[in-house]
Amino acid sequence: MTRLCANLSMLFTEQPFQQRFAAAANAGFTGVEYLFPYEFGSAEIKTQLDEHDLTQVLFNLPAGDWSKGERGIACHPDRVEEFKAGVDLAIEYAKVLGNTQVNCLAGISPTDTELARVHDTFVDNLQYASAKLEAAGIRLVMEMINTRDIPGFFLTTTAQALEIREQVGSSNLFLQYDIYHMQIMEGDLARTLENQLAVIKHVQLADNPGRHEPGTGEINYHFLFEHLNRIGYDGWIGCEYKPLTTTEAGLGWLASHKLI
Template identity: 40%
Template sequence: MSTPVYSAHLGYMFTEYPLEERFAAAARAGFTHVEHPGPYALPAARVRELCAEHALTFVQMALPAGDPARGEKGLAALPGREEEFRASVSAGFDYAQAAGSHYVHVMSGVVADAAQRDTAWSTYTANLGIACEEAARRGMTLLVEPIGAATIANYFIDHPYTALRALEEIGAPNLKLLFDAFHATNAGVDANAFMAEHAARVAHVHIADHPGRHEPGTGAFDFTAFFSTLAQAGYRGAVGLEYIPAAETEAGLGWRRMFG
């Protein structure tokens, strides 16, 4: 089994440092790939400079997620917010291209009213289709990541099979799945079986141990089996480390020796 290429998630890892210093910290720790869902506090050109300076590939980021003070986690599925969503597409894609991001994650948003879910679905698919068209013009790939209720209450795309339904309904070749093994396990989905069947739909992977969402080796998830599944399925992307370090980030990186 070959060693996965790990991507340090700078929203969770190396948070002992200001954002601008996390790139150097990741490089010192041996990472060649990084990601961050919302790096907008730094100018995109600065992100590109930091990655070039430290020989890092900036793998993926997300579109602007809305108003954090209102608990917003994306705009794509929110009826009545279509103009804001389209503005976020333009701004997010401009930033991603300038920063050098390979993929852009489109967050669906929180829909608390169950009665609005049908309307939210039509809003979501229409918005996602528009974003795919714009991404295609720019040569970019969009990601959909299902995030379960245990992590974000009432998040609209809350299950891997809901995300697959969106991919199938839209049918855009540049729309792919960001598969998070932790979120899938939380939702009762067998991460190995899902990847074995649907790897062709997956462009990026996230991991964290379960339960706890800390480093591999702190919970019960079988990473040896999962990495073997990735290899057998022909997955060639990076594996994003979207976990919460149990202590300081560097102190918890010894787990990587378990897998080469």
């Protein structure tokens, strides 16, 4: 059964962050995700979740200075201690908010560092984070991102992620599969979702081109939703797209897919 959550960093952005929880619930969503909770107190976010009967599905580990273009620090050798502190902070928030899953963004590969060292740093950080999170009862996922939107991003394909997962050797490390990013980088969406079902624990969606809502581009979401149900995917699907106009105007796809 398909379970959708609203990404509050992308949807309902016409409203202040704290008001987006009510908007998501009113639109029929039962879960929410977003990039980061850290600008707000965990208690005030928990109040919004409880008031609107929403499940906190996922957020990212701290990822550096987002406003300055940083997109993760997990592959940066000179920021290992900052990464470790971020893991502790994420655990504090997750324990209050109730989510049992967080995502690690590898980051943009530093150009002044040998690629092998960047790779090893990422592996080491994932080993640390997966163990620390497992002790707290929280699953770790990592996300592959396309290099068109984020040039130089370190983790870019399913094959690379699977290789890294094997090197990390943790039973608490899985994949976050963003359909939009992977359509750009590798295609073959349905086959990959089916073949890697055991390690894909979170899915996100947007159409391509444009990263707008389903139905605005080339991806056959009617087929993919049926496919995910058929193969037995039982996780959440995060709606991480940029509305073509406004969030409310673009929600018609939910009804057309008979999802809400």
